Amino acid sequence: xxxxxxxxxxxxxxxxxxxxxxxxxxxxxxxxxxxxxxxxxxxxxxxxxxxxxxxxxxxxxxxxxxxxxxxxxxxxxxxxxxxxxxxxxxxxxxxxxxxxxxxxxxxxxxxxxxxxxxxxxxxxxxxxxxxxxxxxxxxxxxxxxxxxxxxx
Numbered sequence: 001x002x003x004x005x006x007x008x009x010x011x012x013x014x015x016x017x018x019x020x021x022x023x024x025x026x027x028x029x030x031x032x033x034x035x036x037x038x039x040x041x042x043x044x045x046x047x048x049x050x051x052x053x054x055x056x057x058x059x060x061x062x063x064x065x066x067x068x069x070x071x072x073x074x075x076x077x078x079x080x081x082x083x084x085x086x087x088x089x090x091x092x093x094x095x096x097x098x099x100x101x102x103x104x105x106x107x108x109x110x111x112x113x114x115x116x117x118x119x120x121x122x123x124x125x126x127x128x129x130x131x132x133x134x135x136x137x138x139x140x141x142x143x144x145x146x147x148x149x150x151x152x
Contacts, residue, residue, distance in 0.1 A: 007083035015084065023051055023081055030077055034059065034070075045130040048088035051078065053112040071133075071142060072101055074115070074131035079129040079146040086127065095151040099126075105139040109133055125150040 013028035023039045025029050031037065040052035059070045066074075081097050087094075117131040126149050133142035 023049070024077075028077075030073060034074065034077065036077060042114070043046050044085050047082065048083050049067075049078070049082055049115075049117050051115045051117075052097050053113050053115055055109070055113070059139065060111075065107070066113075068105060071105070071109065072103055072144075074133075075101060075103060075131050075142075075144040075146060078115055078117050078131055079127075079148055080143075082119055082129050082131070083127045083148055086119045086122060096127075096148050097151050099143060099144045099147040104143045106143065107135065107139070110135065112136055113141065114138065 011028040012035045014025045014031055017025035017027070017039075018041075019025065021041055022037060023041045024036045025031055026037050033055045035054055038054040038113070041049065042052055043050040046135075053074070055066055059067055062068045076098055079098070083096050113136070114134040115131060116134065119127050119128060120130050121128040126147060129140075131144040131146065131147060132140055133144075135141050
């Protein structure tokens, strides 16, 4: 088996092998880096998710806040998870690519934050996703809009 096929299978398994109450399993390199296997899946509806996010030490700045450059990495992965929640199970083997992203930083992001994300529009192979990072008091701290596309 070639490396690309092995890598794709690992990624596929990360989505298929998630534990109950978790958003994703291990095997997706960016997910493993963000320790996404520890994120709590608090709610999942068609095209909508709410997550409780653990923030590993290696993505924090010296103030203990989420380093701003990692915010789009969270947004990207969460938007993909949101698109997956909008699709039928049989469609979830398809690859999703990010076309554009806009991130608005409102307040610093601290550990123990929440994310609410939803597909606000789907047209053909395209998804428009709005993602909100919320602090422990459910106050908006980051707002992001992402456009994604089914690659198939």
